[in-house]
Amino acid sequence: MDHSMHHHTGTAPGATWSMAIRATLHCLLGCAVGEILGMVIGTALLWGNVPTMALAIGLAFVFGYSFTLFAVVRAGVSLKAAVKIALAADTVSIAVMELVDNAIIALTPGAMDAHLSEGLFWYALLGGFAVAFLVTTPVNKWMIGRGKGHAVVHAHH
DSSP states (O other): OOOTTOOOSSSOOOOOHHHHHHHHHHHHHHHHHHHHHHHHHHHHTTOOHHHHHHHHHHHHHHHHHHHHHHHHHHTTOOHHHHHHHHHHHHHHHHHHHHHHHHHHHHHSTTGGGOOTTSHHHHHHHHHHHHHHHHHHHHHHHHHHHTTOTTHHHHTTO
């Protein structure tokens, strides 16, 4: 991540679209890894839609938080403090991302019953991520501009 635009004055940095896009891409990566892994595991175990989606959403949060957690710990922050930072930085972003993404999948006819080997599964998932990115980016910009969300990570890089 490019940290040249971070401000270390102790005040909330001005939120730019570039910062919001980077924060949202960071969130999207964690959500995508967790969600796809959850779908693969649930499908492999022959689980139904509800437990598979629950696992996928849970793993999206785990991976989303872990990417921030590892970066902050690597910067020298204690694990306990890093967990608090990751929760503060990513909860709203991941929640919005997952809500939008899963709503798109649920509303796409046939997507909930599509298999991993079917194009419909991947089109719905990737389309959901694209729409979620477009919805979540302005949310992250608004939060960063108020010193919330991903802005809390900036002081620890």
